[in-house]
Amino acid sequence: MAQIKRTPPKYDVCVIGSGAGGGMAAKILTEGGLSVVLLEAGPPVNPEKDFKMFTWPYELAHRGAGVGGHARENFGEFLAPNGAWTIEGEPYTSAPGSNFQWFRSRIVGGRTNHWGRIALRFSPIDFKSGTRDGLGDDWPITYEDLSPYYDKVESYIGVFGTKENISSAPDGVFLPPPKPRCTELFIKKACDKLNILCIPGRLAVLTRPLNGRQPCHFCGQCGRGCVTASNFSSSQVLIPPAMSTGKLTMLTGAMAREVLVGKDGKAEGVSYIDKATKTEKRVHARAVVLAASACESARLLLNSKSSLFPNGLANSSGTVGRYLTDSVGSDGWGYFPQLEKMPPHNHDGAGGEHMYIPWWKFDRKNDFPRGYHIEFGGGRNMPGVGMFDGVCYDEEGYGASLKQACRKRYGTTIGFSGRGEMIPNADTYCEIDSEVVDQWGIPALRFHFKWSEYELRQAQDMQETFRTIVETAGGEYRAKTAIDGQYPFGILPGGKIIHEVGTARMGADPNTSVLNGYCQAHDVKNLFVMDGAPLVTNPDKNPTLTIMALAWRASDHLLEEAAKGNL
């Protein structure tokens, strides 16, 4: 009879996931002297082999479209080893009427290998959602509690930006930003006319040497992965220092299945599938940190049932899987004939925005709550598949006229992406789908997702703003969105922005939250969650910087508690 193999020895901490939160936990805990075993579901990352930097499209047989052209359904063939919304053998379901797209990145470093590097602090008011206007709840911590950790994270990973003293965009510890691109100056001019804030972007990209990493060389290919670690990824910036302490054991190809709980109600280890041998193994640890990404961590908790925790581990509140949100997203684009006269020049820059639009309407009453920021970009980028789909659609025809139209159009379009705050609602959550398991027999998630009027009105406002900016700049707004239907105003399906958070939220009240302000489970003192799951609010700022600040703070607390013998 097959046996479940036990894996000695016992570690201080088992961390599940090596992304932003897990990588940070691994670094802080090992540097603090604890032995850590890190379970990563994916393979190791190999920058030399995996990162397609400086590769021309024609150096790939598929030119960037991937096998069968399917890479275009994710982010293209060039992106650093990324996951996908659909992974063979790892199904999930959506309830009728819902359509949640769940992105998983199965590799050391996870999504931080290919993320947009946008590093924005949450504002003080974002921690006070309940007090503010009754929509959502207050965090059990304040901006002042987290601010020292924002400082630490920015100082360690390196973020460029400028101090602007804008309430919706709290200043941080910044490296100098690169000069704006032509397209960015162009849009800034229009924004200035409209009194729309437009300031230097804030990216986790170095413009000065830092901690042995070289500054950015402006190839514009951050998304492909950076062999010099000039941009931030957990795999290249958090895991290596953790490794060099000698206290980190990383197990790759390790799909965590459930957290093991002792009779005393404390976590005592993790059962996982070793993918290479397809066997079940166990690691034992004095504390467990879940950082598998928000919904994956919720899934682990829900699948870790026992007589002490019949509704899932640490779930006496019933809120694991609840309060799920993703960012509100809607995109548009404009055509600017004035950009035709731009001389050919190197427009690449860092792999992201040098300028952006933080939420600016915080000083007035809007017909929706909260707000959104706008990312924009375009111009003379490296040509790629799909670049002239718009021209083909608009011009039709063929031959010399089509070729001329493409030449003329190149570099003249700018796209806009609004990214805004979703208010948690009772119809949006994830739970276990009792009828579906993945290829290792682990029960899968079922998602329920609904946009409310708040988010739809926000998306409408995004579209109107894009149009106004484009027309003020003298361009033609070309994006078309429906007013009704399943995705009004171009609102993207839940999960498409890949900022899903909230599924094991923190709170002062154990009846309505899973974790305390240190990301520590109310029910299980030696269990922590350090990815996007603890976030109470999903504001108009990308979550990753906050995930890392919370993880560092929670790890410091874990170290203190371990030293006191409280775990």
Place this chain on the structure above:
Amino acid sequence: MAQGISRRDILRTLAVGAVGGSVLQVIPAQAAAYAHQMVHQEKAASATGKYVPKYFSVHQYEMLTALCDAIIPKDERSGGAVEAGAPEFIDLLTSENEKYALRLGGGLFWLDNFCTDRFGNMFLECTPDQKTEVLDLIAYRENARQDHTLSQGVAFFALLRSMTCDGYYTSKIGIADLQYIGNTAVREFPGCPPVPE
């Protein structure tokens, strides 16, 4: 980067300034090996010798080549889609994607049938004027609105047109035609050059 500096050179230059220990660094030797592999792939792709289509029949591939040439022809400034390898690219993707196979393969059959009905010859045997007449019809959605029998041809040509542009503008020739400058390492981002009024 100027399309002459190799990826290998850039990676080697970058590695010189790197400090080991605290981060996962590129190792020049391995980076160079990877670059060699890429260059080898490029050479294989441009090797002369008759291309054996992966999906299309020999006849269909000839049609495809003629159509790509019509969609993005050579001109005084740059070569066309055929020289850029668009037909091979389209054939590769079509051999891996059932939807493309149906729409493009089916479209080529449709085109031969249409030409036979209209002119008594398959597409490749038509005169230049006849070919122009057909393409002018299927190159515009409006024509299918007026005459529904053109619908399949119009849908086919729209897909082929997009894929031909994809194949052309991701090629060395196409990228040079657009005068894209980049894909290189620079110490400082130069910002926006002066723009003529």
